[in-house]
Amino acid sequence: METNRVEAFSDGVLAIAITIMVLELKVPDAPDLHGVLEVLPTLLTYVLSFIYVGIYWTNHHHLMHLTKRVDGGALWANLNLLFWLSLVPFTTRWMDESSLSTLPVLIYGLNLLGSAIAYSILQARLIRLQGADSTLARAIQNDAKGKWSLAIYVVGCAGAFLSVWIAVAAYVAVAAIWIVPDRRIERAVASQADED
Amino acid sequence: METNRVEAFSDGVLAIAITIMVLELKVPDAPDLHGVLEVLPTLLTYVLSFIYVGIYWTNHHHLMHLTKRVDGGALWANLNLLFWLSLVPFTTRWMDESSLSTLPVLIYGLNLLGSAIAYSILQARLIRLQGADSTLARAIQNDAKGKWSLAIYVVGCAGAFLSVWIAVAAYVAVAAIWIVPDRRIERAVASQADED
Amino acid sequence: METNRVEAFSDGVLAIAITIMVLELKVPDAPDLHGVLEVLPTLLTYVLSFIYVGIYWTNHHHLMHLTKRVDGGALWANLNLLFWLSLVPFTTRWMDESSLSTLPVLIYGLNLLGSAIAYSILQARLIRLQGADSTLARAIQNDAKGKWSLAIYVVGCAGAFLSVWIAVAAYVAVAAIWIVPDRRIERAVASQADED
Amino acid sequence: METNRVEAFSDGVLAIAITIMVLELKVPDAPDLHGVLEVLPTLLTYVLSFIYVGIYWTNHHHLMHLTKRVDGGALWANLNLLFWLSLVPFTTRWMDESSLSTLPVLIYGLNLLGSAIAYSILQARLIRLQGADSTLARAIQNDAKGKWSLAIYVVGCAGAFLSVWIAVAAYVAVAAIWIVPDRRIERAVASQADED
Numbered sequence: 001m002e003t004n005r006v007e008a009f010s011d012g013v014l015a016i017a018i019t020i021m022v023l024e025l026k027v028p029d030a031p032d033l034h035g036v037l038e039v040l041p042t043l044l045t046y047v048l049s050f051i052y053v054g055i056y057w058t059n060h061h062h063l064m065h066l067t068k069r070v071d072g073g074a075l076w077a078n079l080n081l082l083f084w085l086s087l088v089p090f091t092t093r094w095m096d097e098s099s100l101s102t103l104p105v106l107i108y109g110l111n112l113l114g115s116a117i118a119y120s121i122l123q124a125r126l127i128r129l130q131g132a133d134s135t136l137a138r139a140i141q142n143d144a145k146g147k148w149s150l151a152i153y154v155v156g157c158a159g160a161f162l163s164v165w166i167a168v169a170a171y172v173a174v175a176a177i178w179i180v181p182d183r184r185i186e187r188a189v190a191s192q193a194d195e196d
Numbered sequence: 197m198e199t200n201r202v203e204a205f206s207d208g209v210l211a212i213a214i215t216i217m218v219l220e221l222k223v224p225d226a227p228d229l230h231g232v233l234e235v236l237p238t239l240l241t242y243v244l245s246f247i248y249v250g251i252y253w254t255n256h257h258h259l260m261h262l263t264k265r266v267d268g269g270a271l272w273a274n275l276n277l278l279f280w281l282s283l284v285p286f287t288t289r290w291m292d293e294s295s296l297s298t299l300p301v302l303i304y305g306l307n308l309l310g311s312a313i314a315y316s317i318l319q320a321r322l323i324r325l326q327g328a329d330s331t332l333a334r335a336i337q338n339d340a341k342g343k344w345s346l347a348i349y350v351v352g353c354a355g356a357f358l359s360v361w362i363a364v365a366a367y368v369a370v371a372a373i374w375i376v377p378d379r380r381i382e383r384a385v386a387s388q389a390d391e392d
Numbered sequence: 393m394e395t396n397r398v399e400a401f402s403d404g405v406l407a408i409a410i411t412i413m414v415l416e417l418k419v420p421d422a423p424d425l426h427g428v429l430e431v432l433p434t435l436l437t438y439v440l441s442f443i444y445v446g447i448y449w450t451n452h453h454h455l456m457h458l459t460k461r462v463d464g465g466a467l468w469a470n471l472n473l474l475f476w477l478s479l480v481p482f483t484t485r486w487m488d489e490s491s492l493s494t495l496p497v498l499i500y501g502l503n504l505l506g507s508a509i510a511y512s513i514l515q516a517r518l519i520r521l522q523g524a525d526s527t528l529a530r531a532i533q534n535d536a537k538g539k540w541s542l543a544i545y546v547v548g549c550a551g552a553f554l555s556v557w558i559a560v561a562a563y564v565a566v567a568a569i570w571i572v573p574d575r576r577i578e579r580a581v582a583s584q585a586d587e588d
Numbered sequence: 589m590e591t592n593r594v595e596a597f598s599d600g601v602l603a604i605a606i607t608i609m610v611l612e613l614k615v616p617d618a619p620d621l622h623g624v625l626e627v628l629p630t631l632l633t634y635v636l637s638f639i640y641v642g643i644y645w646t647n648h649h650h651l652m653h654l655t656k657r658v659d660g661g662a663l664w665a666n667l668n669l670l671f672w673l674s675l676v677p678f679t680t681r682w683m684d685e686s687s688l689s690t691l692p693v694l695i696y697g698l699n700l701l702g703s704a705i706a707y708s709i710l711q712a713r714l715i716r717l718q719g720a721d722s723t724l725a726r727a728i729q730n731d732a733k734g735k736w737s738l739a740i741y742v743v744g745c746a747g748a749f750l751s752v753w754i755a756v757a758a759y760v761a762v763a764a765i766w767i768v769p770d771r772r773i774e775r776a777v778a779s780q781a782d783e784d
Contacts, residue, residue: 005203005257007593012211012404015600018674020219023608025678031689050674054667058660061593072254076375079250086214086246090221101227179664201399201453208407208600216415268450272571275446282410282442286417297423397595397649404603412611464646468767471642478606478638482613493619 003064006078010060013082018053021046021089024096042096048175049092055178056085056115066136067126074129077122084115105164109157112171116149149174199260202274206256209278214249217242217285220292238292244371245288251374252281252311262332263322270325273318280311301360305353308367312345345370395456398470402452405474410445413438413481416488434488440567441484447570448477448507458528459518466521469514476507497556501549504563508541541566591652594666598648601670606641609634609677612684630684636763637680640700643766644673644707654724655714662717665710672703693752697745700759704737737762 025042028035060081070078091104091111098104123140130136156170221238224231256277266274287300287307294300319336326332352366417434420427452473462470483496483503490496515532522528548562613630616623648669658666679692679699686692711728718724744758 005207005260008204008596009207009211009253009257011593011597011600012207013215015597016212016215016604017218018670019601019604019608020215022605022674022678023219023611027678027682027685031682031686031692033691036691036695047671050667050671054664054671057597058663058667061597061663064593075254075257076250079246079254082214083243083246083250086218090218090223094223094227097223098227103229103232104227107232201403201456204400205403205407205449205453208403209411212408212411213414216411219415271450271453272446275442275450278410279439279442279446282414286414286419290419290423293419294423299425299428300423303428397599397652400596401599401603401645401649404599405607408604408607409610412607415611467646467649468642471638471646474606475635475638475642478610482610482615486615486619489615490619495621495624496619499624 003067003070006070006075007061007064010064010078010082011057013086014053014057014060017086017089018050018057021049021092024089024093041099045092045096048171049088051175051179052112052115053085053088055175056081056119059119059178063123063126063136066134066139067130068134069129070126071129074122074125077118077125081115081118081122084111084118087111088115100164100168102160102164105167106157106160109153109160109167109171112174113150113153113157116146116153120146120150145177148177199263199266202266202271203257203260206260206274206278207253209282210249210253210256213282213285214246214253217245217288220285220289237295241288241292244367245284247371247375248308248311249281249284251371252277252315255315255374259319259322259332262330262335263326264330265325266322267325270318270321273314273321277311277314277318280307280314283307284311296360296364298356298360301363302353302356305349305356305363305367308370309346309349309353312342312349316342316346341373344373395459395462398462398467399453399456402456402470402474403449405478406445406449406452409478409481410442410449413441413484416481416485433491437484437488440563441480443567443571444504444507445477445480447567448473448511451511451570455515455518455528458526458531459522460526461521462518463521466514466517469510469517473507473510473514476503476510479503480507492556492560494552494556497559498549498552501545501552501559501563504566505542505545505549508538508545512538512542537569540569591655591658594658594663595649595652598652598666598670599645601674602641602645602648605674605677606638606645609637609680612677612681629687633680633684636759637676639763639767640703641673641676643763644669644703647707647766651711651714651724654722654727655718656722657717658714659717662710662713665706665713669703669706669710672699672706675699676703688752688756690748690752693755694745694748697741697748697755697759700762701738701741701745704734704741708734708738733765736765 025039025046028038030038088111091108095104095108120143123143123146127134127137127140152170152174156167156174159166159170221235221242224234226234284307287304291300291304316339319339319342323330323333323336348366348370352363352370355362355366417431417438420430422430480503483500487496487500512535515535515538519526519529519532544562544566548559548566551558551562613627613634616626618626676699679696683689683692683696708731711731711734715722715725715728740758740762744755744762747754747758
């Protein structure tokens with residue numbers, strides 16, 4: 001099976017997840033600076049979630065680019081990832097509406113952690129399918145960045161019980177290390193293009 | 197006519213149907229464990245409907261993969277399927293908001309049954325179009341799995357009048373037998389690829 | 393310019409328009425037959441609008457299939473059509489929430505009329521671009537069906553002042569004559585395929 | 589990396605942004621002319637935002653058409669543009685619900701300005717990637733239209749403090765100069781097609 005329809009469906013779900021968060025943005029009561037200040041925290045959490053979905057889309061784009069074939073298991077690994085990412089608008093809203101209470105901040109982190117684990121599972125499945133000496137396998141290698149992310153999420157979630165700002169800092173930190181596009185894959189894509 | 201735009205439109209509708217259910221998830225009033233328990237049943241029904249739409253997307257993906265050409269009748273058979281699936285977020289919400297009352301649970305089942313019948317109609321139409329000795333016709337054969345699903349839905353809907361849990365068990369059972377990807381088609385795809 | 397991205401964007405807008413109408417479906421208060429009867433008229437208007445968007449998608453699909461190239465004017469003619477169709481969920485909701493009052497029923501008809509005119513403009517533009525002896529021009533010819541639709545809409549809108557049921561009958565009638573896929577184009581597609 | 593998936597994802601986000609604004613349209617209380625007059629200003633702001641998203645889609649379509657390859661930086665420049673455009677439904681709603689108060693009108697203008705700057709960044713990045721003597725670079729040249737737009741937005745935003753109508757006039761003016769499709773690129777596409 002080819003990957004183009006998996007990409008199209010994933011693009012659809014991610015495009016919706018990234019856009020419907022705007023529907024959550026409530027128009028402030030007063031059309032003045034007070035209203036702007038009221039909407040600002042919501043806007044910032046929206047920006048964070050937008051960046052996260054953007055990171056997943058970018059990485060998914062890279063991952064699929066090096067994938068030649070998928071099977072039924074990979075389709076479900078992909079649906080599992082989409083499930084976790086489709087929850088992001090909900091956990092974002094809860095975190096925001098609770099004004100960063102401990103539990104919703106923790107749940108947002110668990111949502112990010114679940115997404116990261118789902119991504120790892122999909123990645124492992126695709127690497128197995130393409131073979132150990134495929135361009136994809138060589139591009140990902142030991143995936144240090146992915147493992148670091150999981151570790152930082154766990155620390156952040158645990159830290160939420162001390163202060164929600166530890167958790168928020170952890171979520172921002174992981175976004176920061178991923179916003180740089182995955183050089184390993186870009187290099188692999190470039191070297192593969194050279195071979196062709 | 198080729199199938200790519202039918203796939204793109206179907207992907208769009210299914211991606212929206214699967215994602216807007218998150219908009220239904222209401223943020224609990226209290227940011228504590230009580231709130232989590234409050235949101236849990238809703239989340240479980242969301243998971244069930246997500247899996248159902250995922251199953252239909254996966255099967256639709258397989259079905260279209262073996263389809264070379266469509267006609268006007270197939271387009272409408274496909275729109276009929278999309279209609280039933282687009283109702284899933286609504287019947288899911290009703291079932292959940294009624295706390296699993298008999299009638300909404302029954303209606304959810306009728307929605308699933310309608311979707312399954314619509315899928316059978318689309319499948320029959322596509323098999324007729326491709327011909328009796330096509331890869332698609334050989335892959336589907338007598339479609340025992342599809343017939344079993346219809347039977348279990350009917351039993352589940354009837355059972356809803358005794359206990360909603362009979363119905364829920366039936367809906368979960370059908371999801372379980374379909375979550376395993378359609379081996380018949382995967383084998384057919386593989387054998388076709390070998391022939392090419 | 394090629395048509396594939398115009399198709400993708402149109403598919404996206406139409407998929408959303410056809411699906412978000414479900415968000416309008418309000419869960420009835422009572423989980424009993426009374427609730428079902430309450431939701432039934434809304435469901436019927438939803439079905440009508442679903443069929444209309446489905447008709448436009450099917451016809452758009454056929455139209456683009458015979459279109460080799462588009463220009464900036466065609467892009468805007470297409471956006472104009474999408475604009476009218478994106479209003480359908482709104483006018484459907486208004487018509488339904490007013491329990492079929494005269495003015496909302498009239499406005500729904502004007503929305504359908506506007507969509508039909510926008511479609512004619514797009515079609516005329518595409519025929520001009522492909523040339524008078526193109527497969528598209530020969531397939532559409534004098535477009536009697538399109539002209540009849542406009543006439544029936546006008547009669548229906550005027551009739552709304554006497555009785556909303558005249559208008560509703562007109563809207564259903566036009567849907568009925570279009571739900572049959574456009575044989576002219578199917579034949580043209582088939583004959584073109586034979587030539588190739 | 590190729591551009592097709594960037595286009596598909598952008599089409600998805602823009603299709604959603606352009607369509608969900610209809611969800612904001614509130615059904616008027618009274619089903620009479622009073623209700624129509626009530627909904628009319630909202631409809632007009634919706635039309636303006638629809639045209640703006642349509643302009644961006646058209647220009648994005650042209651831009652990507654002349655783009656052969658993208659890199660990670662271009663993906664993020666594109667996501668940045670989508671972010672600004674995804675805010676349009678929110679700022680449109682705020683401007684409308686405040687009945688054109690100064691601050692929301694200003695914020696709508698800043699949203700348009702941010703989108704325009706994001707588009708310029710994406711365009712500059714893509715030109716750099718394709719090379720100075722690429723068709724794209726020659727098609728865009730000094731981008732007078734883009735620079736004029738930025739200037740008019742700034743004047744409009746400043747003018748909002750005197751009268752919101754200055755701002756609204758500026759927003760309409762920029763839309764008017766862009767609604768004409770980008771001849772430079774159309775000419776470049778045509779000349780490139782001639783060369784091929």
